[in-house]
Amino acid sequence: MQAARPCVSFTEVLRAATSVGPVGSRQNPRSQPQGDRTVKSAVENLNPTRVRLTVEVPFEELKDSLDAAYKKINQQVTVKGFRKGKIPARVIDQRFGRGAVLEEAVNDALPKFYTEAVNEAELSVLGQPEVDITELKDGETLNFTAEVDIRPVIEIPDYSGIEVEVDAVEVTDEDIDKSVEQLRERFASTTPVERAAEDGDVVTVDLEAKVDGEVLEDGVAEGVSYTIGSGELLEGIDDAVKGLEAGGEATFTSELKGGSAAGREAEVTVKVGQVAARELPELDDEFAQLASEFDTLEELRADSRKRLENMKQFDQATQAQERVLEKLLELVEVPVPEKLLEDEINTRKHNLEHHQLGQMGLTLDKYLELQGKTAEEFETETHEAAVKGIKTQFVLDELVKQEKLNVNQEELTEHLMRRAASSGMSPDQFAQAVVEQGQVPLLVGEVARGKALAVVVESATVKDTNGEIVDLDDEDETETAAEVAAEVTEGDAAAEKSED
Incomplete structure (x- = not known):
């Protein structure tokens, strides 16, 4: 019998989730039709994960930004003989220079023209662009280039032939003895x-x-x-x-x-x-009544067996998902953007040094000493983990789109409650933190990737070490898969955070 779920209000989280598009899709809104606009843009593929946008903007398209620049400067300066905010444009040009106005206008206009070029080319960009103004002629034109990382195009091959082996679920009398003995120790x-x-x-x-x-x-x-x-x-x-x-x-x-x-x-x-x-208390029926809801030691041992079996089945399911994910990644060619990889590595190092180790009072050097690792081994492991995390996110996001998977309110609520429990916060506290920190898309992505991984696991052949087919049909399978996927991409999901 399942424990009753607490009555939790996730209204804010669910409202925010409705604005989240499919995982891996562009979140930038498409630009509206611009009539007779003559802005021109072209895309050059520098490599599978990076492009250069070339944008040509006729000067008349800067009118709104120029007006805004004059208005802003008007509010910031004073000129004798003119009321604040009423200084003519020609006077601002004479006193402060036309260049200052152009700089303000271009800084205001560039994000808009860049976004429109991205949308027109239907690019899924990652991170911030490197912008270079190649030409700016007052009254004539604004030309600029923007280099930016993009999500690579990924082809997901047939994955129905994946086969993995997992540990068999076996509970021995020795396992039960150990479990009962641990309970006995608690009542010493x-x-x-x-x-x-x-x-x-x-x-x-x-x-x-x-x-x-x-x-x-x-x-x-x-x-x-x-x-x-x-x-x-x-x-x-x-x-x-x-x-x-x-x-x-x-x-x-x-x-x-x-x-x-x-x-x-x-x-x-x-x-x-x-x-x-x-x-230690004697192992008898009296102990069973003291330490549990059961009347006899035999019933207590039977319950211990059942709990151990459930635990090992959960471990088996997690193992299956991890090994299926490994096989899936081997099947797919995934180019990794260099800048994104660098950011992911730095994020993982920062989280380890300033959060995990900081809470334990350890330095990185001391941690490596305790782990018996060299700095070079640590760098290699961090690099490999970051690459795997990025590839996992890209592949599972592509599967979400390919399989047309969506996240409903019940699934998001279940995931939130599990995450809240693991964080030591109440569901309401965790939900509030998620909204305040803008983490709703991150959690929606975790659930969606879990569903994608569950689809692959369902189509795979999973056998235990005894050669028996393992049936992983379980109501918690998707949530377990979400946790597996989240753990692999734990470096703050740099790819998802960078895409806006």
Whole structure:
């Protein structure tokens, strides 16, 4: 039986989602018919992912922008003898120079003419263009070029022949024993003892950390409860406290995991305040009634088996989607824009250094040391992940268009609720943040790509390691696929963010 969903209002998100076009399509509105306009534009393909637009604009087309420029300058300057805002154009030209007016007018007009040229050529542009004014003759013409990255044209081949192998769903008695034992550990009780601390005992300790002989401001903690052997505190503490009775004290050296001196060696003094022995409850029907809604240990074990099977089925589905995606990418030739790749790599590095590692108090160098990687290996891995992320987004977006897939309100709501849960926010809080940060198109894209990947998985042949055909028909398959696709393109979806 599914848990009841909370009554959540996503009105703002859904309203914003209605303005989002198909994933991968141009979001710029088409220019309206311009009558007898004589603006000319041409497109030159520099490579499969970059074009040069050449635009010729007759000077009369700058009239509106020139008028706006004079009006703006009028509001910013004063000239003796004229009221503010009433300075004639000829006086502005004489006093401040016609060049200043032209510069203001051209800066105002360029985005409009560039957008119209993009729309006329039906380009899906990525990022900002590099604009070069090649000719500007007062009263005659404005000519400029704009180089910009575009989405490559992708041909999706027949993918119905994809075959992958995944782990079989097998739950052993040992798996169930481990699960029940973990539950048993949660219900352990402790009894203070007057003896030396041993493995498995719970000790209450005071800690003091020094670096270079000075006690750290955040290096003192009192009354910390620690289970010997759990590995949850500092390396070396187990050996230090074992053999100590209440009141005993020891000093050891350890590398700090967090705080102001994270990653540095510290001299740590530990004083034991209490030693308590842990006592586990007997594995019987009474324990089942204490730890669950079941009356017997047999029922508890049966439920554990079912939960483990569900978990392994979820892992199996995720594995299938990841491996099908790998096979799909191997089938498709996807050129990657250089500037987009550079931006994606920089985004991934920034997120790692300033968000993930920053929260853990680690530097990139320390992280690489802990991971046992060189800087060169890190650069290679980041490059490969960025390339895969961009290719994944391009291919799945093309499939969304090819298969004419849409995202409905229920699917978006489900995705929002899952994302909210993983972020630790309430659905309403998450929805509000999504709207305020303009992230609705990003989430719509994640769901749409998940649906595209689910279509490919559905047509693929998936077998487990026992040679059995795996049936992945599941109501959560699309959402799981959305999470897989989002994880691969995690670098802030640079391609989607750049396309406007």
